[in-house]
Amino acid sequence: MITVGIDLGTQRIKTVVLKDGAAIARAQAFAGFDPTKAAEQTVQEALTSANLKLSDVAAFIATGSAMEMAPYNAGTVSMMGADAKAGVYLFPKARTIIDVGAEEARAVKCDEKGVMTDFVVNERCAAGAGAFIEAMARALEVKLEEMGPLALKAERASPINASCVIFGESDVVSLIHRQESKPEIARAVFDAMADRISSMMHRLGINPEVVLVGGVAKDEGFVASLNRKLGLTVLIPEYPDYVGALGAALIAATRAKEGAK
Amino acid sequence: MNKAALEKKYTPEMPRKEIDELRSTIKAASQRVIAENIERMKKADPHRPEAMKYFDDIADLFGQRQKEIQAEKEKGKKVIGYMCLFAPTELILAADAIPVRVNSGWYDTSKLGDRVVPVEVCPVLRSTIGAKMIELSPFLEQSDALISVLTCDGMTKLSEILSDYKPIWGMNIPRVKDSTQSLRFWKDEIKHMKTQIEKFTGNKITRKKLKEAIETSHRATKAFRRLQDLRKGPPVIMGRDAMLVNQAYVWDDKKRWTEKTEALCDELEKRLERKDWVCPPDTPRVLVTGTPMFWPDNWKLPTLVEEANPRGIIVADEQCSGERILNDPIGVDEWSMDDMLNAIGERYLMASTCPCFTSQDGNEDRINWLLNKVKEWNVQGVIYYVVRGCMLYAMEYTRVKKALDKINVPIYYLDTEYTREDVGQMKTRVEAFLEMLTARVDF
Numbered sequence A: 001m002i003t004v005g006i007d008l009g010t011q012r013i014k015t016v017v018l019k020d021g022a023a024i025a026r027a028q029a030f031a032g033f034d035p036t037k038a039a040e041q042t043v044q045e046a047l048t049s050a051n052l053k054l055s056d057v058a059a060f061i062a063t064g065s066a067m068e069m070a071p072y073n074a075g076t077v078s079m080m081g082a083d084a085k086a087g088v089y090l091f092p093k094a095r096t097i098i099d100v101g102a103e104e105a106r107a108v109k110c111d112e113k114g115v116m117t118d119f120v121v122n123e124r125c126a127a128g129a130g131a132f133i134e135a136m137a138r139a140l141e142v143k144l145e146e147m148g149p150l151a152l153k154a155e156r157a158s159p160i161n162a163s164c165v166i167f168g169e170s171d172v173v174s175l176i177h178r179q180e181s182k183p184e185i186a187r188a189v190f191d192a193m194a195d196r197i198s199s200m201m202h203r204l205g206i207n208p209e210v211v212l213v214g215g216v217a218k219d220e221g222f223v224a225s226l227n228r229k230l231g232l233t234v235l236i237p238e239y240p241d242y243v244g245a246l247g248a249a250l251i252a253a254t255r256a257k258e259g260a261k
Numbered sequence B: 001m002n003k004a005a006l007e008k009k010y011t012p013e014m015p016r017k018e019i020d021e022l023r024s025t026i027k028a029a030s031q032r033v034i035a036e037n038i039e040r041m042k043k044a045d046p047h048r049p050e051a052m053k054y055f056d057d058i059a060d061l062f063g064q065r066q067k068e069i070q071a072e073k074e075k076g077k078k079v080i081g082y083m084c085l086f087a088p089t090e091l092i093l094a095a096d097a098i099p100v101r102v103n104s105g106w107y108d109t110s111k112l113g114d115r116v117v118p119v120e121v122c123p124v125l126r127s128t129i130g131a132k133m134i135e136l137s138p139f140l141e142q143s144d145a146l147i148s149v150l151t152c153d154g155m156t157k158l159s160e161i162l163s164d165y166k167p168i169w170g171m172n173i174p175r176v177k178d179s180t181q182s183l184r185f186w187k188d189e190i191k192h193m194k195t196q197i198e199k200f201t202g203n204k205i206t207r208k209k210l211k212e213a214i215e216t217s218h219r220a221t222k223a224f225r226r227l228q229d230l231r232k233g234p235p236v237i238m239g240r241d242a243m244l245v246n247q248a249y250v251w252d253d254k255k256r257w258t259e260k261t262e263a264l265c266d267e268l269e270k271r272l273e274r275k276d277w278v279c280p281p282d283t284p285r286v287l288v289t290g291t292p293m294f295w296p297d298n299w300k301l302p303t304l305v306e307e308a309n310p311r312g313i314i315v316a317d318e319q320c321s322g323e324r325i326l327n328d329p330i331g332v333d334e335w336s337m338d339d340m341l342n343a344i345g346e347r348y349l350m351a352s353t354c355p356c357f358t359s360q361d362g363n364e365d366r367i368n369w370l371l372n373k374v375k376e377w378n379v380q381g382v383i384y385y386v387v388r389g390c391m392l393y394a395m396e397y398t399r400v401k402k403a404l405d406k407i408n409v410p411i412y413y414l415d416t417e418y419t420r421e422d423v424g425q426m427k428t429r430v431e432a433f434l435e436m437l438t439a440r441v442d443f
Helices: A035-049 A079-090 A130-140 A144-152 A165-177 A182-204 A220-230 A240-260 B016-044 B052-058 B064-074 B089-094 B107-113 B123-133 B138-142 B153-162 B180-201 B207-229 B239-248 B254-274 B300-307 B337-350 B364-376 B391-406 B423-442
Strands: A002-008 A012-019 A022-030 A057-063 A096-100 A105-110 A116-121 A210-213 B079-082 B098-101 B145-149 B168-171 B285-290 B313-318 B381-387 B411-416
Touching: A002 A035, A002 A079, A002 A240, A012 A035, A012 A240, A022 A035, A022 A240, A035 A057, A057 A079, A057 A240, A079 A096, A079 A105, A079 A116, A079 A210, A079 A240, A079 B423, A096 A182, A096 A240, A105 A182, A116 A182, A116 B423, A130 A144, A130 A165, A130 A182, A144 A182, A144 A220, A165 A182, A182 A220, A210 A220, A210 A240, B016 B107, B016 B239, B016 B300, B052 B064, B052 B239, B052 B254, B064 B079, B064 B098, B064 B138, B079 B138, B089 B098, B089 B180, B089 B207, B098 B138, B107 B123, B123 B138, B123 B153, B145 B153, B153 B168, B168 B180, B180 B337, B207 B239, B207 B254, B207 B337, B239 B254, B239 B300, B239 B313, B285 B300, B285 B364, B300 B313, B300 B381, B300 B411, B300 B423, B313 B364, B364 B391, B381 B391, B381 B423, B391 B411, B411 B423
Parallel strands: A002 A057, A096 A210, B079 B098, B079 B145, B145 B168, B285 B313, B285 B381, B381 B411
Antiparallel strands: A002 A012, A012 A022, A096 A105, A105 A116
16 A cells, blocks of 8 residues: 655655555655645655656645645644654654754654654744754854764853744854854754753653654754763664654555555 | 822823724724634534523623623722632622723733833733723723732732722732631731722622622522533533633623523533534543633634644633632621621632642642542543743643643643734644544544
8 A cells, every 4th residue: 555644844845655564755845935836746756756656645644834735635643643653663662752843843752552642842932943053053154064063073062042043143153252163162052952852851751762853863963962961862763854754654554544444 | 180190100101192093903903803703613513502692792892791881880880800810709799889800811912011011921911001001901991990919920010000090909818828827817808808899989898788799609600510510521512612601700790691601501401412512522622721811812722722633622621711710609607797708708718729829738729620620521631721921820830740640631731922923833732732632532
């Protein structure tokens, strides 16, 4: 059976094609001004790469903040529900999944079936999420992907405030004025984010094993800070940014099977 | 009057033209919100009870009820407004005056309140200040005096700020509930308030009048409890409808409200017999607790829950804008003046689950209320609702979460502001929570 999961995130749309319980194709695009169209493109691209047609798909499920704009009359599942499902599929022992995306950070607790049992979302500010790294990279005049490697070179940590992107930025500016080095400032940015996410996790209670997903999981600087802060090594899947879409595709398969009964 | 008496200590002078323009814009927007809220409530329940029509009319804050109060005022009656539920409304009724609650649910006026206090301050207070600045709230404008019970820090300072406009009677409420000296102190406050009201209205509160007022409250509590009991089983009324009925009590004529609520319950009982549910009986049953949600703007959470995908239904709440209004009767033994005043004192202090209190075991009464509601009303999930700046509710969350974790009932902390802009984010969270409850139901 072929099912498709589409994750319509705030910045990017990710699509996963699932065949008999295995992900066989992926595609992503910028959400842009027309998320529906962008989603259609990713689905077409992924299906084409797997030599499949739209008519081969048994079910579509969408997730993500723009899930209601999904094409093909897709059903929906919450981002937290999708993360829980895919987290346990990828790491059967996982009971906590952290998802750090562009605008939001979430943590989900789940049971052995991948059904969520509790969740928290960061407060209404992007300071704990990917957009914060982007803003800080701009302030440091480095590319986004340089932030992680830079931070790993830091010899010590300088604390900054990450309760808000704007305050964070002015703190970074004062570090620049104090002539701190770029690696140290980069590390300060990741430490501040990890701090926020870890206090959010502590409110939820941490059930090992912990999986980190979402686009920001690809940033080694952030991962190092988070591991230090949580005192454990988070598990990261091969395609962390596709985990929401994978969860949606898995749930599509379950629902299609239930529907067929 | 001398100049000093006219000078405002807290609020800025606003040109008359600006006041009138802002009021007319915000009033028009508010009337649209009221109409839209009611339209959506009608749509949510295709067999919405006939009796709801009456409460829809009362909910028009610029409509019939304020005209009625105005007419009474013209005949010489005094209107006494209040913010917190601890104001002894029976004393107001017994003095032949009209009690009315004046907390503000308007989002737009909270931005005006920002001219007086910083944005970190609870938006309920900022909104009330803003409403007063532009004379928006009919009930607040009609109030000849305000009873301000000094509960949270915000309420305490709000009363000072409102003293720029109205006579304010502060009531000093003790924070430690389970001590005899607290109760003694509070009973004195009640007695003092009786004298205050008598002096202000020129009407003596006689034994007979007070007994009558307490009996009016008793009948209202009975109707109120009957309504909440009807929410225990498979749903025969949308949560929003019941919440509106509950909240309408604070604006309405008490006897008429009771009659209309009984009529609503009669209809609901027939509905129960017909098994005519407002939504499938397996719809996740939600309890809301936390910061009060004042009509009309701050209706976003109940609307989200009951229009979400998957849908939920609110079957109970633990809020001072909701079930705390009338849940507890005044327990009178002997109908002597002293005994009645003592009974009023006990009812307002001891029965309250407001987070402004503490006791030997913290705010244990609140925990017990929640556990009882969860059990008796078959609640499957709790939404802990907090507006930014509402510190007492925010600080009690972990205690409540632990108590609910113990009985394996999920709880979600939802924080928001007096704004419409975060509805999208709230929706994501509410839907994920309801999805989680649905998944639990499926097992």
